[in-house]
Amino acid sequence: MMQKTVTGLTGAAEPTDVTVADVMGRPQHQLRRTGHPPLPPPESATLFTGRHITTHTGTVTVTRPATEDDFGAVNMLHDRCSLDSRFSRYQSARRSLSASEWRNLVHPDRGRSWVTHPADSPHLLVASTHLMHTGHDQLAELGILVEDTWQNFGLGTQLARYAITQAHILEVKAITVMTSRDNRRMLRICKNLGAHSPRQDGVTISFTLPVN
Ligand SMILES: CC(C)(COP(=O)(O)OP(=O)(O)OC[C@H]1O[C@@H](n2cnc3c(N)ncnc32)[C@H](O)[C@@H]1OP(=O)(O)O)[C@@H](O)C(=O)NCCC(=O)NCCS
Numbered sequence: 486m487m488q489k490t491v492t493g494l495t496g497a498a499e500p501t502d503v504t505v506a507d508v509m510g511r512p513q514h515q516l517r518r519t520g521h522p523p524l525p526p527p528e529s530a531t532l533f534t535g536r537h538i539t540t541h542t543g544t545v546t547v548t549r550p551a552t553e554d555d556f557g558a559v560n561m562l563h564d565r566c567s568l569d570s571r572f573s574r575y576q577s578a579r580r581s582l583s584a585s586e587w588r589n590l591v592h593p594d595r596g597r598s599w600v601t602h603p604a605d606s607p608h609l610l611v612a613s614t615h616l617m618h619t620g621h622d623q624l625a626e627l628g629i630l631v632e633d634t635w636q637n638f639g640l641g642t643q644l645a646r647y648a649i650t651q652a653h654i655l656e657v658k659a660i661t662v663m664t665s666r667d668n669r670r671m672l673r674i675c676k677n678l679g680a681h682s683p684r685q686d687g688v689t690i691s692f693t694l695p696v697n
Contacts, residue, residue, distance in 0.1 A: 534547075534549065535547040535548055535549030536548040536549070536599075536647055537604065538601070538639075538640060538643040538644070538647075540635070540638035540639055540640055541637075541638045541639045542638055544603055544604075544638075545603070545604040545605075546601050546602060546603055546604060546611065546612075546640065547601065547602055547603075547604050547607070548599045548600070548601040548612075548614070548644065548647060549599060549600065550597070550598065550599055551590070551591050551598035551599055551600045551613065552591055553587065553588055553591055555587075555591070555600050555610065556582075556584055556587045556588075558600070558608060558609075558610045559582065559587065559600060559610055559613055560581045560582060561610070562610045562611065562612070562613065562630070562632055563579075563580065563581045563582065563630075564580075564581070565632050565633070565634075566630065566632055566633055567633050570630065570631075570632075570633055570636075571630070572665075573664060573665055573668050573671070574628060574629070574630045575628075576663065576664075576665065576689060590615055590617075594618075595617055595618060596615065596616050596617035596618050596625060596655060597615075597616045597617075597648075597651055597654060597655065598613065598614065598615045598616075599613070599614045599615075599644070599647075599648075600612070600613050600614075601613070601614070601640065601644065611631065611632045611635045611640075612629065612630060612631040612632065612635065612640055612641075612644060613629070613630050614627075614628070614629050614630075614644045614645075614647070614648055615627070615628040615629075616648045616651060616652060616655065616660065618655060618657075619661065623656070623657045623658040623659065624657055624658070624659050624660070624661055625652060625655050625657040625659075625660050625661070626660070626661050626662070626663065627645065627648050627660050627661070627662050627694070628662075629641055629644050629645060629648075629671075631644070636670065637670070641670060641671070641674055642674050642677065645674050645678060645694075646678070648660070649678065649694060649696060649697075652696040653696070657696060658696055659693050659694065659695060659696055660693070660694040660696060661691055661692065661693055661694070662675055662680070662691065662692045662694060663689060663690070663691040664689070664690060664691075664692075665688050665689060665690070666685065666688055666689070666690045667688075672690070675692040675694065678694050679694065679695055680692035680693060680694050681693060681695070
């Protein structure tokens with residue numbers, strides 16, 4: 486059976502690509518008064534930094550680099566997920582991550598990791614996304630876990646798209662996704678993103694996603 490990588494993602498600081506003004510849905514120029522210097526960002530701006538994704542139900546979420554400090558909240562996310570979801574993510578009956586596994590996942594040498602929270606609830610993590618070196622040249626592995634009650638609202642699709650846009654940081658040319666053959670949502674995401682050459686090994690299937 487194919488082995489799924491669990492170790493090795495990163496939370497290294499990245500340039501913020503969405504400003505508070507973006508998150509609030511207003512272009513910067515609307516926040517400036519003619520003839521005056523730009524208004525300073527509100528004190529809460531740091532709460533809103535990161536990549537914003539609006540779900541199909543209209544909820545704004547923020548995706549930011551993961552850090553070691555997210556360990557507790559990320560395991561609370563695992564607690565709230567069904568066994569099915571965790572199995573689909575890890576290809577094993579995993580309940581949680583150990584502290585050392587999480588440290589590896591957020592280590593910059595291992596790849597890139599992000600956590601996602603509702604814009605108005607920064608401590609509630611509803612998804613984690615990992616893009617990890619595989620040990621094979623120019624190939625990274627993508628893993629996504631979206632909390633059950635947040636699934637099917639477009640978050641997984643947008644997180645996968647976002648991870649692909651970040652793949653150049655790892656200097657990889659392709660991304661592999663390993664999942665079970667009956668994981669219809671992930672199969673659909675892979676297909677929509679132009680995956681090719683699926684390889685099957687028992688109940689597991691792996692796709693290769695092109696990186697632009
Ligand atoms: C797989 C996962 C990441 C997808 O995220 P999501 O937010 O639920 O998915 P989305 O809402 O973006 O939907 C993805 C696609 O699946 C489709 N879909 C949703 N439910 C479906 C179902 N029951 N059957 C078939 N397709 C379905 C959606 O319509 C969408 O396709 P479209 O964009 O062509 O309409 C998420 O469900 C999850 O975390 N699952 C558990 C862990 C896992 O499987 N991780 C992936 C392997 S690493």
